[in-house]
Amino acid sequence: MHTLYLIAITAEAMSGALVGMRRGMDRFGLCLVGAVTALGGGTVRDVLLGHYPLSWISHSNYVFITIGAALLAAAIAPWLRYLQKLFLAIDALGLIAFTIIGCNVGLELGVSAPVIVLAGAITGVCGGMLRDLLCNEIPLVLRQDLYASIALAAGALYLLLQHCGVTPDTASLIVLASGFSIRMLAIRLRWQFKVFSAADTDTGTGGAH
């Protein structure tokens, strides 16, 4: 799980840096957007739950990992086009991994079941929302059903499995496998979704694009 967490924050930091590049940011901006994208979900969750200290404050090496990943993404940006499928796959794994980690924090603190699922979804989704706010865009997650819904469903499934007596490790594996498959399917479906709603989305976001 810890390895998966490291892969997830690296992938998220790279995705943040790539969005920042498209918006004309310099290297410092890329690093900051990368770090916020990778660590922002967990930070929002911990601030809302009053769960101190934050993970990147007790483990400051996480900050350096995300900065390194952002700089790497900036350096290899021209090649990342060819790796886009790999990238989407890692991002999908990261979403589910973040959700499971968030649920575990909720379980640890003994909050109610709906709040545990919310804590998971917030961890998975808020990093990308903060990235979009910093880049002055309407958060993508607000306009794309199948990202946040998958995080919510994955969190609910994870809780349900544990409730039925499945061990945390097995539950994590099942949720990762099923969540990942559905997310990859959703990316295909999204293509179609995009075609039908392109006109609405364009006018909806106005001059911000």
Add this chain to the structure above:
Amino acid sequence: MHTLYLIAITAEAMSGALVGMRRGMDRFGLCLVGAVTALGGGTVRDVLLGHYPLSWISHSNYVFITIGAALLAAAIAPWLRYLQKLFLAIDALGLIAFTIIGCNVGLELGVSAPVIVLAGAITGVCGGMLRDLLCNEIPLVLRQDLYASIALAAGALYLLLQHCGVTPDTASLIVLASGFSIRMLAIRLRWQFKVFSAADTDTGTGGAH
């Protein structure tokens, strides 16, 4: 007071969902913007005051109420045009109710009088600010005198009345009645305000509209 709180979060969630619809969001986005609009003010106040656990974390049914209200608003949106006056009235009641609730939290924590009034105004106003940030607009409250000022005045009056020996319940009723009346008057005044400053406001917000 509790009934009023439930009415207020329902009204705010519906107002958030309606703004989200105008910006081309899907159902998930509407629910999230609705929940953030309704619960965001209290969340910002509690995070700033270090007042844990947050209300929607100990009472997760609040989250479901706001999601239900957002979905309802999306379903009956075409009819809401005819109910706009009722809607504005509920929103005005909600603003004052949130402000009183925020002041009560400040009183409970024993902070100084100006901070109590601020805690009230933050509760009343921040939900709408977060809604506008998520929708990529300059928060309306920053461009409209008579929303936040009324929250501040209502909070100050509430404190003053209690200081003069009025019981909390009577003080709440007086503040609700007077704050509501002034807010409804302010809505009339706003029409005129809008006419005079329309040109400034349009250029001020640039391409974001």
Add this chain to the structure above:
Amino acid sequence: MHTLYLIAITAEAMSGALVGMRRGMDRFGLCLVGAVTALGGGTVRDVLLGHYPLSWISHSNYVFITIGAALLAAAIAPWLRYLQKLFLAIDALGLIAFTIIGCNVGLELGVSAPVIVLAGAITGVCGGMLRDLLCNEIPLVLRQDLYASIALAAGALYLLLQHCGVTPDTASLIVLASGFSIRMLAIRLRWQFKVFSAADTDTGTGGAH
């Protein structure tokens, strides 16, 4: 140091109010943006570190100082053009002063060295970031190397000096003098930087300007 803090929040509140004016806000909006610009950096730092109560909650006069400064800035805005150099100098002093104050909070809480430097930089930089988010702009700091980098370098230097046995007071003076000089140099360099990247920056921010 305390005098410097008061000068810094006054300068930051005035800068926030001036940006708000350019975006067509009314007096209430100016006061709010001014207060958020001045007190936002410390607030973000304290929320992330779980360092309660926030400074402006235990010392509510800070809120009144920033509101007064914002109103003053609005009143003397036409004359501020002639004082722009003085203003930039005060802002540069404020950046370094905030950074040192943030590092002191980190030292007090006993967090690790990288987190202390981050706490300093967050204090110096986040006020301006929140100002830009409220005004619906991509935070300036994400597009300008030499603001946040100077905060990070100043924090690192401050820690290094103390590690080498320099007293906090002497270290503060050395960091203030060197940080201020480099920032003023950076403002000159920025002119050149702007010329070279003007085209990129314009397209990068799209319709938001």
